[in-house]
Each structure stands twice: as C-alpha cells, then as structure tokens.
Amino acid sequence: MSVFSSILTRVAPSPTGKLHVGNARRALENWLFARQAGGRFMLRMDDTDIERSKEIYELAIQKDLEWLGLNWDLYVRQSDRMEHYQAAAQKLKSLGRLYPCYETSEELEFKRKRLLSRGLPPLYDRSALSLTEAQKKAYEKEGRTPHWRFLLNPTKICWDDLIHGTLCFEGEKLSDPVLIKTDGFPVYSLASVVDDLDFKVSHVIRGDDHITNTALQIQLIEALGADPLSIHFAHLPLLTDASGGGLSKRLGSLSIESLKEDGFEPMAINSLLARLGSSDPIEPFLSLDPLVSSFNIEKFSKATAKFDVQELKHLNAKIIHMMPFSQAKKHLESIGITGVSEEFWNTLHGNFSTFSDVTKWLKVLHNDFAPLSFSSEDLDYLKLALTFLPEEPWGPETWKNWTDVLKEKTDRKGKMLFMPLRLALTGEEHGPEMKDFLPLLGYDVCLKRLKDSYASDL
DSSP states (O other): OOSSOSOEEEEOOOTTSOOBHHHHHHHHHHHHHHHHTTOEEEEEEOOOOTTTOOHHHHHHHHHHHHHHTOOOSEEEEGGGOHHHHHHHHHHHHHTTOEEEEOOOHHHHHHHHHHHHHTTOOOOOOOGGGGOOHHHHHHHHHTTOOOEEEEOOOSSEEEEEETTTEEEEEEGGGSOOOEEEOTTSOBOHHHHHHHHHHHTTOOEEEEEGGGHHHHHHHHHHHHHTTOOGGGSEEEEEOOEEETTSOOOOTTTTTTBHHHHHHTTOOHHHHHHHHHHTTBSSOOOOOSSSHHHHHHOOGGGBOSSOEEEOHHHHHHHHHHHHHHOOHHHHHHHHHHTTOOOOOHHHHHHHGGGOSSTHHHHHHHHHHHSOOOOOOOOHHHHHHHHHHHHTOOOSOOOTTHHHHHHHHHHHHHOOOTHHHHHHHHHHHHSOSSOSOHHHHHHHHHHHHHHHHHHHHHHTTO
C-alpha cells in the first residue's frame, strides 16, 4: 500500500530561461499543498519548444529548486514523451476534433487585425474546415505544412476553481486552439493535458493567466475520454515587482540565481513567497515545516501581490538574527566561510543582513586597516585613551569602565566620547555594541590600533 495520498501536484517550468520568483512561488505553493496533504510533487520540464529549450536552463532550474528545499517525487521531461502526445493527437483526429489548417502566420495576423478593426473578437473563422482534399494538396504542394486546431464544442464550460469559485465560458466564444505546430510538435495545452491524465495529477495550481486555457483543456480532457472533474484547478494571481511591473525570466529580473548571488537565504525567499497574497502574516521561518503545517490555499485572494526586494531584505536579516550558531556554522562552512567562533556569532549576528556581512566583520576583527584621519583634538584623545586602556582579562564591563574613566578625564560625552574609539578600533562608524566587540578584539589588537591611529602624527 502506498504511503502517499492520492494528491499529486506539479510545477511545469519551461527551460527557456532562469527560474524567477514568480515560477518559484508557483513551485512552492504546489509543493506545500502536496506535502501538507501527504501527497506527491512532480517536476515536469515543458521543453517542447525545441529551439529555445536549453539543458543549461533545465539544470539551473533543478539546482534552484533544490536550493530552496523543494524536492520532487517524480521528474518528467516532455521531450521524452512525444509518442504519448502523438497518440492523443491521432485519437482526436479520428474523432474529428483535430483538423489541419494551412494559413501562414502573416495570413492569420491579417485576419486578426481585420476582426479587431471591426470591433469583433479575434476568433479563428474555421475556414480550414471547408477545405477540399484538392485544396489541401495544393497547399502542401506549395510547401505549406499544416498546423492542427482543436474543434471546440459550442457548449458552456464550467468548473469550480479553488480560488475564483465557479467559472464559466461559452465554447462558441472561444477560438479553436492550435494543438500541433507546423513542425509536428505539440503545444503546451495538449502535452500538459496528456501528462496530467497519464500521471493522475489531482490538482493543477497555476497562475490566473491560464484561466482561459483551463476552459479549453476541460473540453480536451473530455475529448480524450477522461473525466474533467478528476482534476481540481486553482488559479492564483501573478506576482508583480515592487513597481507593479511583470517579472521576466528571460531578462533575469529577480531570478532565484541572482537573489542567491546577492546573499539572500532560501528560507527568506520561501517565507515571503509562501505568504504573499494570503491572509497569513509574512514572518521569518528557519525551515519549511511550519509553512507546510499552516498552508491553506483558501487563504489566498484574487488580488495581485507585489514582490518587494526591501521586504525580502528585512526577512533575510531577521532569519540570520534568529539562526542558532550550530545552524549558522554549517551554512557558513558550506559557502567557504570558516574561522567563525560561537562567541563571534552571538556577538555580531544581529549586525548581519546577509552572510556576506560575516566576512566583512571577520576582516574587521582579524585584519589591519589603513588608519583613518582624525582631528588634532581626537588624536590627543586617542593618545589619552591608550594610556588608560585596561589590562586583561576583559569582559562585558570593560568598555564601560574604560569610557567612564575617559569621560571623567576629558569631559567628553556621547558621540564625542565613543565615536573616535569605534573608528580607531574597527574602522567603521556603525556596528555591534562595543561592550561586546571589545573583548573579541583583545588588548594587543586594541593597543596596536590605537597606536596606528596617531602614528602618522608622531
């Protein structure tokens, strides 16, 4: 007996470009839905566009999904299943539901513009249905290869969408879709339906730009002899960027790869994408488990959600601040950052927005830096500070004890008291609390840096 439920979801990226946050969100929603139900998740490569599909993109998509933690139970490549699509096409031809058309793209565009100029919807006129065998042969003699359209029934097409409720379309108001291109390859609609039926996909969760496609596919499912009610559909709104523009995978806009290179954590991306557009609050999570247990597709609205990189940065910082040293150490080592002690992490992690910040503060801690320019008054102050630098051992009270003495000796206070010391010891205007960082630096380093700060003035 299978340990899985009958739930099977799928994500079907086209390997014609990099995975962007819109497609990653769709993958995450399908993955969460399946995992919460104890079901399975399928990754299917829709690679029937032979010219534009590239293995490099296929591998990159796999790598990005693995990095996000979205493992799959089934892997399907449509280019390996051509005989199944050909068999389905042959069945439709035998039923009279798939017919050859010989118009060129220029002729179809002319028809479309003419209809639009008359204020009419650009529906295909089905003129190919009246072609005689002699006319078809004449076109083929010219060198034309037919594309094949699916003959829609004029009946009403309805389904209960998990997001939009009941949706209905009039078949007679839809254009017969092309299912087989002139090169003989199937288009998305045919290949997708055949795969969904063959693998018994239970839920199709995708963008609301596919709503019309679903109406066409329901008739296609029926024509292939299957029950359209066997598949549940959910159409979620697409993401936009912060300005309201679309997300383009081919331009590399907000690709998962680029976000990874910019130092974002996978769980920051997951935490944001899993809740965008839902009634659940967006909050940071260190693992996918709480997102699985709380996921409910009914919480999502029909409204478009914006993906804001600033919000992602905020989440990323929160996740790093929440991360225990044991988890952080493994992650740091996986990206080649070593030499981080638990004391260092616990002292500084509140200052990290990305893990690349760790390298910066390791350098501040261990590497010398060019002395900064100070006013003559501050140079005198630093010389005095060196005189009263406490002996070790140092602890959390050392900084306060030291600055209290300097305050008494100089009458300095606030920024005038602290900032010259911070700059001389770290080279940075901002950073961790000096009471915590000073013991990490240690007496010898502080002694050297204070001397270096006024060495050029000697």
